Amino acid sequence: MRATAPTASGWPELVDLHSHVLPGVDDGARDLDQALRMLRLAEADGVRTIAATPHASEAAPQQIHAGVAQLNRLAADAGLRLRVVPGSEVRLAADLAERAGAGHLVTLAGTRYLLLELPLWGGWPPFLLDAVYHCQVAGLWPILAHAERYRPVQRDPGLILDLIDRGVLVQLNGDSLFGRNGREARWAAEELLRCHAAHLIASDAHDADARPPRIRAALERAAALAGTDYARWMAHAAAGVLQGQPIQIPKAAVPRRGSRLGWLRWR
Numbered sequence: 001m002r003a004t005a006p007t008a009s010g011w012p013e014l015v016d017l018h019s020h021v022l023p024g025v026d027d028g029a030r031d032l033d034q035a036l037r038m039l040r041l042a043e044a045d046g047v048r049t050i051a052a053t054p055h056a057s058e059a060a061p062q063q064i065h066a067g068v069a070q071l072n073r074l075a076a077d078a079g080l081r082l083r084v085v086p087g088s089e090v091r092l093a094a095d096l097a098e099r100a101g102a103g104h105l106v107t108l109a110g111t112r113y114l115l116l117e118l119p120l121w122g123g124w125p126p127f128l129l130d131a132v133y134h135c136q137v138a139g140l141w142p143i144l145a146h147a148e149r150y151r152p153v154q155r156d157p158g159l160i161l162d163l164i165d166r167g168v169l170v171q172l173n174g175d176s177l178f179g180r181n182g183r184e185a186r187w188a189a190e191e192l193l194r195c196h197a198a199h200l201i202a203s204d205a206h207d208a209d210a211r212p213p214r215i216r217a218a219l220e221r222a223a224a225l226a227g228t229d230y231a232r233w234m235a236h237a238a239a240g241v242l243q244g245q246p247i248q249i250p251k252a253a254v255p256r257r258g259s260r261l262g263w264l265r266w267r
C-alpha cells in the first residue's frame, strides 16, 4: 500500500469512502446547497477525497457519474481542493455477481472495491458467504458497510471474523463511536476496534447537520481504542482502497459477545 504524505497532525490526508453527498437521489443531501455545505465540512475536517455512495437501488450508474461531475465542478467553483469520486452502496443480493458483470454496479472510484450493505435488522443473511464468494470470483473486492450497525454483529461481533478470513474489509461509521447510532452500535464499534477487526472508518454522511461528513475525531477515538499505529494504518488503508490497491488485512483477535442486557456488564 502506497503511503500518502502525513499532515502536520501526523495523519495522512484523509479520504471518506462512504457518503450520501450526491443531491436528490436518496435519503442523503437534499439539494446542491446542502451538498456544498457537506463538501465544505469534509474539507475542513481534512478530507481530500470523498466517495459519493448513494444507495444503488435509488441511483442509476449514469446518474451517479453525472452527479459526481457536477459536484466536482461545484467544489472547484467554490475554491475547494477536495475531489469527489463515484461509488454506490449496494444491498446484498444473490445476483450481485451478474449485476456487476453487466456493468450495473458502481464500484468505489472505479476500483474493484464494492461497498456492500446488509439488512440492519433480522438475522445474518444465510447466503452472505456465498454471495461474497461469487462477488470475488467476478473480480470484486467487497467492503462491509457500517458493520457495527447490524443487530447480529451487536450481539456477536465475532460474526465478522468469517468475512475477514475471506478477505472482506470491514467499515465502521465514525459517528457510531460517539453514540449516534445507539449504545449497542457504539459498543460493537469499540469492540471491533479493540480487536483490530475493523479496517476502515467513513462518515456515511447524509447531511450537513445531524449526520455530517466528519471522520477525524472518529480516527482519534479509534487511536485511543486500537492504538495510534493501527488508527493511522486505517487512514492509509482507506486511501489505498480509493487507489485500488490490495490491502493486507491484519490478524484480528476474537471479539467478546454482547447483548442488549449484557452491554453494561461488558463496560
Ligand SMILES: [Fe+2]
Pocket: 018, 019, 020, 089, 145, 204
Ligand atoms: Fe450509507
